[in-house]
Amino acid sequence: MSSEKAEGVAVLLVLDSHRLWRWHLKLIEQLDAAGDGPVRVTFAPDSQRLEVSLRLAVRLDQAIGARKAGPFDQLTRADFSRWTGPVKGQALLVVDLATVDRPSSACATRTLVPLYDGVPGEPALWAKVLLGKPPALAILDTAGSIIPAGQPALEAPHALRASAAGIISRLITGLVRAVHAQPADTQEAAAPVGLARVPSQALPSQWAAVRFVVRKAATKARNIVDRRLHTERKWAVAWRSTPLSETASTDTGETLELADFTLLPDDGARFYADPFPFPNGDGVDVFVEEFPAATRRGIIAMFSIGPDGSASEPRPVLATDYHLSYPQVFARDGQVWMLPEQATCGGLILYRAERYPDDWRPVARLIDEPVHDATLFEHDGRLWLTATTQGPESARWGSSWDALSLYSAPTLLGPWSPHPVNPVLIDARAARPAGAVFRSDGKLYRPVQDCSCAYGGALGIAEITRLDGECFTQALTARWAFGAQSGVLGPHTLNRIVTPRGTLEIIDVFAEPRLLRSSTRSMPRRRL
Secondary structure, X not given: OOOOOOOOOEEEEEEOOOOOEHHHHHHHHHHHHHOOOOEEEEEOOOOOOOOHHHHHHHHHHHHHOOOOOOOOOEOOHHHHHHHOOOOOOOOEEEEEOOOOOOOOOOOOOEEEEEEEOOEEOHHHHHHHHHHOOOOOEEEEEOOOEEEEEEEOOOOOOOOHHHHXXXXXXXXHHHHHHHHHOOXXXXXXXXXXXXXXXXXXXXXXXXXXXXXXXXXXXXXXXHHHHHHHHOOOOEEEEEEEEEOOOOOOOOOOXXXXXXXXXXXXXXXXXXXXXXXXXXEEOOEEEEEEEEEEOOOOOOEEEEEEEOOOOOEOOOEEEEOOOOOOEEEEEEEEOOEEEEEEEOHHHOOEEEEEEXXXXXXXXXXXXXXXXXXXXXXXXXXXXXXXXXXEOOOOHHHOOOOOOOEEEEEEEOOOOOOOEEOOOOOOEEEOOOOOEOOOOEEEOOEEEEEEEEOOOOOOOEEEEEEEXXXXXXXXXXXXXXXXXXXXXXXXXXXXXXXXEEEOOEEEEEEEEEEOHHHHHOOOOOOOOOOO
């Protein structure tokens, strides 16, 4: 996509005075930061309030939720006074955030209108959120095209404002890119006319908000019962071996059966997830996230799988003041390194083994922003990191599931540079990393989390078809999931390692404790 916008074109935001939100200011700030032309605001002559039950649901959600500033904090016209001056002698590019059926853009050279599953207007966004379904985002360009803007995740389906915030975060990215795109950059042809009137069934019904509140209350009650009865779903690590004569699949899907795997037992006071194997003599060491229920803060643990397939009891090897997970362990430059996720500390910290496997020392802060499931690999003589990000610091409202960012460096210690097109992908089905990148038949593949239905719902294999300083593309080649009636979700992480006996595939799964107990033995309790 081109990053150039026609010189001298002003951007005019059309807002509804009844629906003025904090996220509108964040959009203006990002457009202003580009510095290509003046940004101005005008108010649509026809205003439309949100339906009464929806307004009440939003206020209720706000009353029982977080108190910090969010994208759907209500603002007034006065908050936009800085940008309401006239625009003289310049062509206009209108970004219409007020329309619910057709853009109000008679004076514009081009008008951009957000679409939620093809439907314009903020009521269409709320209709999807109330149904618990994240909409596909696109931008209608009245010059004659539709610009896809991504498939966001719905990370908190029973939190109304948080769900809408995650979607809006990705919409802001799409709108900024569309403003800077030339019409030739767009990908899908569309007639250069206004929008047709939206069918009423695409908008929230009178009782949609009421049903949402009822579902939310029922979900909270069910979660309380599960916690008290210890029937909440939890993660577990599992593995299986494939003979050397068989080739691991990269281009076909697979329906997994829990019975085909050996499960790592836990003592009920913790769970294990995010397994990364590392060769150690005749056996394999496996580094995992350990999540103790008592502290609710992840640490890194390690267990070993011996030549006979037996597993040792996991033991802690790294703990910090921050939550740790996703411990990618690798050898490079004669040293053993670990790159765990530590997003809650606001950055990505590299560790080196002073004494393998249980003495790790921080070496460098590679990236100074919170990134999730950062995964290191080498390509064309350069080091790369894939990770998901949640948006710019002033508007970090996005989900950690759906926006893939890339970073690269000439050496492990950096300097690490963000890709100029970050985020390179917005897609809950295939953005978040799910294990080490690997090569097969000369092609580069990355396991990816499919979070389109739920976190850890399934896993895909994506071939990286282009990766350089200008562009990233990938193509999904396989999807791994447990049967719909199995009661098991996952896998959420997939890693492979070749041993003298075959290929060890190690994953994690998400299931009710009774399903996990039926497949494994109990383990003695231990203290941290």
